[in-house]
Amino acid sequence: MSETLDKPAAKAALKVVGTRPIRPDGADKVTGRAAYGADFAMPGQLVGRILRSPHAHARIVAIDTSKAKALPGVKAVVTGADFPKISPTELMEGGESASNVHDLASNVMARAKALYHGHAVAAVAAISAEAAEAALAAIEVTYEPLPHVTEVLAAMAPDAPVLHEHIFTEGLESRPSAPSNIVKRNVIQGGDLEAGFAKAEVVIEQRYVTAATHQGYIEPHACVAAWGEDGRCEVWSSSQGAFMVRTYCAKVLGIEVSAIRVTPSEIGGGFGGKTTVYLEPVALALSRQSGHPVKMVMSREEVFRATGPTSAGVIDVKLGATKAGKIVAADVDLKFQAGAFAGSPVALACMTALACYDVADFKITGWDVVTNTPKVAAYRAPGAPIAAFGVESAVEELAQALGLDPMAVRELNAVENGTKGAHGPVFRNIAYRDTLAAVRDSEHYRTPLGPNQGRGLAVGFWFNIGGESSAAVHIADDGSAVVATGNPDIGGSRASMAMMAAEVLGLPVNRVQPIVADTASIGFTMLTGGSRTTFATGMAVVQAAEKVVDDLKARAAKLWDVPVDQVEWRAGEAVCQDPAKTPLSLKKLAEQAGRTGGPISAEVSLNAQGAGPGFAVHLCDVEVDPETGRTVVLRYTAAQDVGRAIHPAYVEGQIQGGAAQGVGWALNEEYVYDAQGRMENPGFLDYRMPVASDLPMIDAIMIETAPNPRHPYGAKGVGEAPIVPPLAAVANAVRNATGAAIRTLPLSPPKVLAALDAKAG
Amino acid sequence: MAHVVAGSDCLVFTGGVSEFDVQATTVGGLIAELERRYPGIGDHLTRRTAFAIDGEIHQDALFSPIGPASEVYLIPKIGGG
Numbered sequence: 001m002s003e004t005l006d007k008p009a010a011k012a013a014l015k016v017v018g019t020r021p022i023r024p025d026g027a028d029k030v031t032g033r034a035a036y037g038a039d040f041a042m043p044g045q046l047v048g049r050i051l052r053s054p055h056a057h058a059r060i061v062a063i064d065t066s067k068a069k070a071l072p073g074v075k076a077v078v079t080g081a082d083f084p085k086i087s088p089t090e091l092m093e094g095g096e097s098a099s100n101v102h103d104l105a106s107n108v109m110a111r112a113k114a115l116y117h118g119h120a121v122a123a124v125a126a127i128s129a130e131a132a133e134a135a136l137a138a139i140e141v142t143y144e145p146l147p148h149v150t151e152v153l154a155a156m157a158p159d160a161p162v163l164h165e166h167i168f169t170e171g172l173e174s175r176p177s178a179p180s181n182i183v184k185r186n187v188i189q190g191g192d193l194e195a196g197f198a199k200a201e202v203v204i205e206q207r208y209v210t211a212a213t214h215q216g217y218i219e220p221h222a223c224v225a226a227w228g229e230d231g232r233c234e235v236w237s238s239s240q241g242a243f244m245v246r247t248y249c250a251k252v253l254g255i256e257v258s259a260i261r262v263t264p265s266e267i268g269g270g271f272g273g274k275t276t277v278y279l280e281p282v283a284l285a286l287s288r289q290s291g292h293p294v295k296m297v298m299s300r301e302e303v304f305r306a307t308g309p310t311s312a313g314v315i316d317v318k319l320g321a322t323k324a325g326k327i328v329a330a331d332v333d334l335k336f337q338a339g340a341f342a343g344s345p346v347a348l349a350c351m352t353a354l355a356c357y358d359v360a361d362f363k364i365t366g367w368d369v370v371t372n373t374p375k376v377a378a379y380r381a382p383g384a385p386i387a388a389f390g391v392e393s394a395v396e397e398l399a400q401a402l403g404l405d406p407m408a409v410r411e412l413n414a415v416e417n418g419t420k421g422a423h424g425p426v427f428r429n430i431a432y433r434d435t436l437a438a439v440r441d442s443e444h445y446r447t448p449l450g451p452n453q454g455r456g457l458a459v460g461f462w463f464n465i466g467g468e469s470s471a472a473v474h475i476a477d478d479g480s481a482v483v484a485t486g487n488p489d490i491g492g493s494r495a496s497m498a499m500m501a502a503e504v505l506g507l508p509v510n511r512v513q514p515i516v517a518d519t520a521s522i523g524f525t526m527l528t529g530g531s532r533t534t535f536a537t538g539m540a541v542v543q544a545a546e547k548v549v550d551d552l553k554a555r556a557a558k559l560w561d562v563p564v565d566q567v568e569w570r571a572g573e574a575v576c577q578d579p580a581k582t583p584l585s586l587k588k589l590a591e592q593a594g595r596t597g598g599p600i601s602a603e604v605s606l607n608a609q610g611a612g613p614g615f616a617v618h619l620c621d622v623e624v625d626p627e628t629g630r631t632v633v634l635r636y637t638a639a640q641d642v643g644r645a646i647h648p649a650y651v652e653g654q655i656q657g658g659a660a661q662g663v664g665w666a667l668n669e670e671y672v673y674d675a676q677g678r679m680e681n682p683g684f685l686d687y688r689m690p691v692a693s694d695l696p697m698i699d700a701i702m703i704e705t706a707p708n709p710r711h712p713y714g715a716k717g718v719g720e721a722p723i724v725p726p727l728a729a730v731a732n733a734v735r736n737a738t739g740a741a742i743r744t745l746p747l748s749p750p751k752v753l754a755a756l757d758a759k760a761g
Numbered sequence: 762m763a764h765v766v767a768g769s770d771c772l773v774f775t776g777g778v779s780e781f782d783v784q785a786t787t788v789g790g791l792i793a794e795l796e797r798r799y800p801g802i803g804d805h806l807t808r809r810t811a812f813a814i815d816g817e818i819h820q821d822a823l824f825s826p827i828g829p830a831s832e833v834y835l836i837p838k839i840g841g842g
Contacts, residue, residue: 096838097839098838171770188768270842271842272842275840347837423813424834462841465840466820467821
């Protein structure tokens, strides 16, 4: 069930929500006590390893595992033949939305074809890493190499090598006669595009290009799996959702979800990249064959070669405007790389592309395109940063063409409460204009720039979602509480869960212990993603804590022999309207729980609707060295409509983290492929992510003028909106610093230098 | 009756019709009525579609209410990172 709330609790009445307590997982993480995926071990466990394709595209003619199986210490060898056949059209739920089981299973372990360099084709389990490596070397795979294609535009060409014979482009006026790499066309449109452009006094039309980038989580994928003799399976793994792992493993292996129990480990970052499985089904298959637990840990190189980056994209933007800066028409075309299997985030990119703008006449077209590269995975606000890079760059160029302040152009065209967004819904309870104003009125916006310096502004939107969540609150006999949820904590959810429970119970937050439960210990919970956890799971926590309070009040009423409506819960104790009755603290009631009805606990499961959308406005100053082309970010301000912050320091951290990842995406990060379709930079030395010394302190501004009325404390999701604007904010700053027409990411020194040389003629 | 606007995902089922008026009081009722009109669309709406009802997005929510004057946009289901 879900519950509609008219108004969140008034901020002034809150004791815990809105404060900044020390994080509950801090001591474990700084002392090394936190147990991540690779830290878990079982007696008798084997070492699992994966054999990966050396070709970007090849038919698998034969796999001979006999020599590998005969080696000493080798206990299991599996290939695609050891997994069940799955219909190409079978869908499953259990993640965030329906997914294609066949594609997931074929990505976990290749069947007829290897579709990218690094695609898993076989796996072994052995008593040592050395024995496992020897077994991999002894597997004989006969490939028939095929022509490959890694770039999105090349993959769309009529003569491109086709990855999947069953893909015929969907979403066209008529079904094509031949298969192609173009999976689908999405179109969103409103008004009359031709009439809109006819009204325009100035038209900007440009192409913008982004590279594939990885989520860059520090912790590689890791798991231990044990297939019991009775068919019951246990999995310990690092993921963004233990229930997602359970469902996906069951589907890939063709077994019931009830046969699998998944225990989440501490997680060292996910950012969307751990919303699917790679190792877990393979480890289970190896465990089934060997009769031993199997541990698998990816190397960093494997993480880059075989797990989801986000899409590379080609964005064509045409904007028409009046001389005053009012945008009267917009035509946006987005071509997204999906990787080896269908399903880029282009539909989400289409819906977010113009979400910040009130434009009457528009068309947004998205193309989902498969390529011989790893299947893309979600990455914070999937698709939105790529779309925003194109649109926000074009809006900046429009402002320059008109000689207008870029902020004034954004404010003139901004959506507000009551505006119908380009993707359909009418906006309510948003604070986008307040967010723009916060940056416009900042000292940063007025600060003069020096030589070779530039300033870039960009805005972004993300929907945020709710979904299915469960939470349990248990009271211990010392009057403390445990809050159990099913969401791995990737962004501070344990702190916010504890705070919301403490607020309801009237306890100090350090008397509430938040834990992440396994799939057998809590009700179904969707994965941690989509900026949903503080909103949706938080709602379940609040309702569970309220049920506990109702129970406590009822017990106090019985002890006092008064009707329950004469009892209130104030600051952690039951208070009777009869002043002669001494208030009963939670501790006092907990001490006698056994004599007043038994343990005090409650669990709530719900499907939360009504997540409020988030808007972000970023301002970036850079300095570009004209000799080397190197860009240094000098100053960065990020403002965001956050609803209401439960733990402000965590919200600021989310904003700063999104900006930092976006800066890396803009300046340095990219997958570089050689002529054979092999990634040339699968390591942090050559795949350059920003580190602390690359960045200034990012000033985060939280806008709390539009709390979400659907959440008890007004929370909106905050983890994704902050990665939407930075690609364009940085790029606009670099263009303004150099005057060079540079529209392809990353803005690495060689590229900037080439643009400067081209400008100089 | 509620006014329903379908995204491009749905057009293959509706023969290109993108707007219709539907008598329904819940999302489940809306899906049932559209399935009656356009056989095959029901599973797509159930598993792959979100419903923006008067501006608020509902996912996997068969019982979410729809008012007689509601405007409902059918959009791809939203996931995140």
